[in-house]
Amino acid sequence: MASPTLYGRFRSTVSRHPDEVALDVQDHVLTYAQLDRVVCRLADMMATEHRARPARVGLLASRSLPAYAGYLAALRLGAAVVPMNPKAPLSRNVGIAEATGLDFIVADEAAAQQAKELSAAAEPTAMALTEAVLAGLCDPHEGPEPREPAAAAGADDIAYIMFTSGSTGRPRGVPVKHRNILAMADWKIQRFGFGPGSRFSQTSELTFDCSVDEIFVAWVSGGALVVPQRGDIVRPVDYVNRKQLTHWFSVPSVTGIAGRTGALTPGSTPSLTCILFGGERLMPEHVELWAKAAPHSEVHNTYGPTELSVMCSSAPVAKNGQLREPASDGAMPIGRILPHLDHVVLEDGRTAEVGELCVRGPQRFDGYLDPADNAGRFLEWEPGKPAVPYDGSTPLTDLHWYRTGDRVRIEDGELVFVGRLDDQIKIRGHRVELGEIEAALRSHPDIDEAAVVTYQTELGTGLAAYYTGRELPSRDLTAFMRDRLPLYMLPNRFVHQRALPLNANGKIDRKSLAAGS
Template sequence: MNATRTMYDWFAASVAAHGDRQTALEVAGEHLTYAELDATAHRLAGELVAGHGGVPSRVGLLAARSTAAYAGYLAAQRLGATVVPLNPAFPPARNATIAHDARLDLVIAEEDAPGHADLPVPVVRLSTERMAALRTGAVPELPASTAGPDDLAYILFTSGSTGRPKGVPIAHRNVSAYLSHVIARYELGPGARVSQTFDLTFDPSVYDMFAAWGSGATLVVPSRKDLLSPVRFVNRQRITHWNSVPSVASIALRLRALKPGSMPTLRWSLFCGEALMLNHAEAWRAAAPGSILENIYGPTEMTVTWTEFRLPAREEDWPRPANGTVPIGTPYPGQEHLVVDEDGRPAPDGELCVRGSQRFPGYLDPADDIGRFLSFDGDRAVPYDGSRPLTSAHWYRTGDRVTTLDGELVHLGRLDHQLKIRGYRVELGEIESALLARTGVTEAVVAALHRPDGEVELAAVYTGSTRDTEGLLAGLRERLPAYMVPNSLTALDALPLNANGKVDRGALTTLLSAPTAAA
């Protein structure tokens, strides 16, 4: 049954059903049928086994928006290995840290991927010529995969408050529970053309790939340039199923590209990764009037997305939360949620805690589990302290504040200093830690500023002996992904404090939001 399927099993079923009759992947001018993509992945898997001297356990993937990226992902899955995506746009030092912490056996890398020489493990480099060779020739016999439902399908690394990325392992069982719901809900199958807007280091890419490949649909990959012109991409590629962060709609709206009726091919439009503003949803709906629009939500720890809210057909029936966002809705079937206040008691407004078949088994470093889970006796929730084994009965603390409106969950923001920027999870503490590591910086605080258009930008302040803000920002760019580098950096003689002697973040946000704030 579906619960026992591995990620590769979902793809293999479509290969058996559709072979050369359906296109599985369109990327960078290449079109591969299910049979062709499967054969390419098998040949690459054979090279991995031969080069490693056996079946690898964990495989890194330093590739993006190419046949190499998708064949590499499937090759590792075919062998039963755990995939750990690495982002070519990330600083090499960050990818090296992830490769070390994930205990990778090897990394599959595109030949021109930056930083592959800095990785602390063997690298299988895929040149254009090598990829062309993998498209032809005999398909090797491979060892049978030993992966089962409880084995790890992939590990993603999210921003960590200690300054080190935090590993989130997801089991095949978690992915199967997720795919069993979303494939049917979004009417995926042969003839559907699915966008792939997300980087492989961002878990909604799992929906893009495996909801498409698990149903016989076609995965259509836009270039970086295409992402800046989503309407043009949708029309040129006849996309039927769209999935992206809301900021893509925000940018298109700002550029006046969302003209009424401008995306007639769309049947489904999904948004996730950050708050979807009602005005952005209205503009997208007008541009794609034949599309059903859903706002979906879920932390990485709950396997891609975990709640859904379908906007009613009539705009006058849309809910209007006070914060101007579209509700995140209700959990998927079989998933559970609990909302608790600061004392751990059930409350109408508080922290969202979750569990169910999509919940991950716990962080790669068990020390990260402490305080991130709860036990609930029906009266009060108690934080997990690590003294007993973590079980499926424990509730994962999302850190998200929610309330309920007409039976639907509404996201009210973060309870801590973590947020989403362009869909990526960001711990402000990690940026502060990177700033404090720079010479001449004594104190550092990063604030999230909410712009009138609903987007978030980062602003940082610091105290210390240096006033070379450009040099400090350049240092951050060497260590952090671009979306984590503050838009502005301001030197202060002293940080504002509140009556308790703590940094007054509210006062800092007011200061940084002022038109005269130094940049």
């Protein structure tokens, strides 16, 4: 019977494929047996340093060997992992440490000073994995034989806690259990046939939940996790070919960067057999570049919030270089909900063709770290009855639906992403979807990418449209948009940029655009 935990599944892979490559990061290439030895030794060091089994371990590291070894070592000890951004302000990380009750922090060498400051402020034990410490951990002849941990986690224990932006400005902690994330990973491995010989990219920062998908789909299936550095991500063709990757995972924005360099030419990445995008609206031009660059691959668009364990829907959008038709708004659909999940689309509490996507099932988390955040984020609904929002006064059950906050449209039996509920604004009394304005602007033949944000004036709310591609006179763009949208949806400003700014997760940074409007 398969283990119910992430670390148990990793150990199973170690037993079955000890000599397969598990991790290729920076200057380190480790087999499953070698990585497991490092992890076991590190777990022993952590238990000795802390004098007890830590319950929650902060991971203050970039995508490096200390990060991956620390992740597995924490799971081996039965702890929940809390990824933290080494580049974030100290105050934010102190807040996360206090909110989660961190009792241990694993840091890489670059984050050693912040780990020390965090330890002083929030009192967790801190351990920095310097090059010297790593060398000792990797030396097969150094150190005693590792001990078996005294306690192991179970399916209902928390595997990791991610923090997402909250509407109050305070980040919300999302605890995800082993059974939640494994429900997704097991489906994905079976659907795409991942296994030994698969070589996966790992492009997401560890504070972005997509990283959990990338890491553990590789290690549960027996594939190799291959970690590009930031310079490699913006030059993916060179990296894919040098490392002979078979699977590429990223946000679509990466395609825009690669496309501008002209490197994604037909047949330029022949080793790729599967390309998965997620995290942003996916446009046909992005799909076409990759589909032609990897002519023997299938390309999929995926969707899912952190609260639903990374991915809850998928749409095949290209195979063997042939693209499918996009949805009516010009973007690719997000497809069908995974078969082991339930979903409903609701508008004003009743089923609708366009409305908020609500989901429940084995991937749904059991509520936020702070229970006060649960009110309004779940609801009760039965066919034929209006939905009842959850007020937090009773315990959550498996019957409660999670409200994604995303508006979708049902089109030909598939879901099409419309926009965030908070992106639906009012202009002069009219409801406006920012995504609809962006789609209209992207339909211009000379425009590559577009993002629309709001700004405030003495006359009310204005719309600023940022775009890449050929710089065009604003009057021409206004005329183009006037043929496609009502007057109240026309942007007041058009701003040309060489490239749209990206945040740490590789998504378009709408906050920085709004701040500059």
